[in-house]
Amino acid sequence: MVNSPAPADFAHALDLLNAGALVALPTETVYGLGADASNPDAVAKIFAAKGRPADHPLIVHLANAEAMQDWARDVPEYARQLAAAFWPGPLTLILKKQSWVLDAVTGGQDTVGLRVPAHPVALELLRCFAASRHDSPAGIAAPSANRFGRISPTTAEHVRDEFADATPFILDGGPCAVGIESTIVDCSRHQPVVLRPGHITAAQIAAVLSGEQAQSPANDMHAARKAAPRVSGSLAAHYAPATPLRIVKSQDIPEVLAVWQHAGKRCGVVAYSVDPRDASFHELVRMPATSMEYAQGLYAALRKLDAEGLDQIIVEALPDSQDWAAIADRLQRATAAHALADSSGR
Template identity: 35%
Template sequence: MIETEIVKVDKLNPDRNIIERAGRIIRKGGLVAFPTETVYGLGGNGLDDSAADKIFAAKGRPQDNPLILHISSMEELFPLIEFVPPNAEKLMKKFWPGPLTLIFKRSKKISDKITGGLSTVAIRMPNHPVASMLIKESAVPIAAPSANTSGRPSPTEAKHVIEDLSGKIDMIIDGGSTEIGVESTVLDISGEIPTILRPGGITWEDLMTIFPRVDYDQSIIRDNENIVPKSPGQKYKHYAPKAEMIVFTGRTEDIVSKINEYKNMYIDQGKNVGIMATSETEEKYSGKVITVGSRNKKSTIAKNLFKALRDFDNIKVDIILAEGVDTEGIGRAIMNRMKKACGGRIERV
């Protein structure tokens, strides 16, 4: 158990003294949780194996699950990789800084601890003032998975980090709520066809503005626990609330009808039921209902999804009945996270 310092900063104008102190912690091998535009990250020196060990230990994270390195400028990229593929240049020009992680051939500076033993390394440039300033101040690439206990919903507020990691890390920087709410898209550009390893804040539709074809990795389409993960979020159960969870997909009216049917069944069994609704349907339910966002603006669902899962934990429900969404745009990332959270229990109605 260590003493965790919790500090608040202005998201747009962070206190430089605080960021300098956090940078020193990173350089000395300590861990700092910090906000990005996607979720909060748990940062350590990406060139220090002992810092990587601390990240795995704090999260309880399997060591074959690769870590993403975070940089703040293009100059910081080149020492970490063997070369920049032509496709990468187009992507970085359009989407960096932003919620896109690219897979490169790693340089000799990067150890197996970071990559899970792979010959490639995942790198992104976050679009957040606090994250950018911290990386610059640290003067090293920051390895930063989501700042939560492994398998739990990712943190979108500092209080979520405090719940999971207080007493396990050196500092938590509270920069308010994150904007996107789901992690970055991870894109493998090593083959002929760019392949999404993890859907996220940059959508398939966004990527199709650059390429004539973009594929999804098979691990997104079907479960396979025997794969060697090339990206975080591919192999293990993630984002899970403490309660059992069922996700329903289909026509909205059919989803509402089935959720109400299941709610009554579980209440008859003496269970405490939570319903994850959308703003279009919230009035069609009663009981412990949490509205996660609008079907007409799925970015609101992405922003609030992980918070809603944690809120259900706080009100101690036994089972969560959740509305699924279509997979257009960021809907693919939302359904990917929901599928992981419910352990694959999705019912088409």
Template identity: 40%
Template sequence: MNKETLIIQSEDKEGLKKAAEILKKGGLVAIPTETVYGLGANALDEDAAKNIFKAKGRPQDNPLIVHISDIDQLKDLVSEIPEGAYVLMEKFWPGPLTLIMKKSDKISDVITAGLDTVAIRMPSHPVAREIIELANLPIAAPSANISGRPSPTDASHVIEDLVGRVDAIVDGGRTGVGVESTVVDISSGIPTILRPGGITEEDLLVVFPRVDIDPALKGEDENLTPKSPGQKYKHYSPNAKIKIIKGELFSMINRINHLYREYTNQGLKVGILATEQSRWSYSCDNLIVVGDRGRPETIATNLFDSLREFDKMKVDMILAEGIEEIGIGKAIMNRMEKAAGFDVENL
């Protein structure tokens, strides 16, 4: 691919109109959302959707999320709206929550990877909403990165991965949440989390007495038919191998220091992904402080950017501290474990 990629600043109103026109004509536009940047195409245009997979190098059996700006758009996209979906939409839309519902005939199997369900969300980012409204179309948009790479939380990440592959990139600076949306299957019975994100299990339990967690979240299954993006394949990965150490903080520090010496003695260039609470506990030239354990949302915001920074350092191995899996901590550890290919040492 060797497209001429237009870079549009998010405050450029004429530029946003141009982005919407590109989408109407079947083109690809990367747009900022409150979670990560998305690579958008007309969700009702099968050829445009196919081009998303080509630009990203994305496996065809990995479904896409459709983004809308108005509830009224749902009627063209789903065949039925469960009662529970209305409750979730009322409380969490617009926002980082994706709902799985039975699809309508207007949605191509390319979008859903052949499933009879479709993933839909209404982003809260004003630029994303404005572009969707200007295009007057539902927009299919996975993360705007090369498939398998850390998701883009800054326009520079999108430019690094997709210039020459897409028609336009809308530069909205850094995103907020930093990890992709929570995906909840509401298509049958009990709400089930297929991918944790900014809306936490605890948030959902305020609305429903019971919320299930999809067992696929805790391991790789090559025979899995993914119902949600991020379920089947290794994702979010930098070039280096990642090993996660989980346990009590002091024990983690000791183990990481031991492994750092061991790998360094083998001639490997090693990076350490630390937190504010441990930053002075390591003697490492390639140390990145990802955030504060007491405010895990800071870790979520910085995680993917930190993984990309390790690529710039050209490290061979990353030793990463695990964090407590409460609230958004579940989403953070989900992304870290996927990036590490589930190489996790529990102390």
């Protein structure tokens, strides 16, 4: 359900952005930590608040597809087709940047990530922001409103929990409808390549394109990404709760829980098809069995269990299908975060 902030809240958010301050805003994917993408001091505040590495690029949110030309050059026809088909929506296009675009936004690269969000609150703020700039390029850089590498927020309350006393002003637009980050497509080369899966699938992208280009969203992701620019959310370890997370096949969950019980450990379970009520667990989050509804609730479920002081979070393994690919990607990165921590001795 979308909330409609009061006009005074929109006005205050606009004043903050024009003053170089941060504003948390809702999108259909996750809540973003927004700043004026043309203001280097404002962009620096995003990196400081998140603890984000300086070479990790940001996504710039625009009010409409026409604004793409202000930020990108040499835009290929297939990118325009994708924008026409999916904007506003959860699709980010990586394009060759205009020379003036800040290196801090692009991570020092010659490409920039752009998207037009589908959330009405975000769009209204972006339109007001663009109008306030008097025909100057207007965009809001807005990575997820959380500490770097942690679980993305899908409600205003998640943003408050994340930043506590340092919470920026939040435009509360209600829970995010999609619940996972946007699909990212590299459009800086001859053919498009999907760099991060999301709600919009490679098959949907291919369906929009014609002829040879319809085959271009790459199936060989490893080979395609080797030559790809750095993009948001592409690190092997990301989207992680503080509690160690493990993915377990449905039939193995009772046995794994029994081992943890024998060791005297507290365990939480995220399950969509099995109910391990004969096994020992301390918290159970029942998830929907459809990929769209599961994605909407995933980060809220992980945040809920992460707050319980558990020793382990077990997530039931997902179906092996394209409908679930983006969710599987986020969970694999969440488990990788703890694997990397263990290997480094932390």
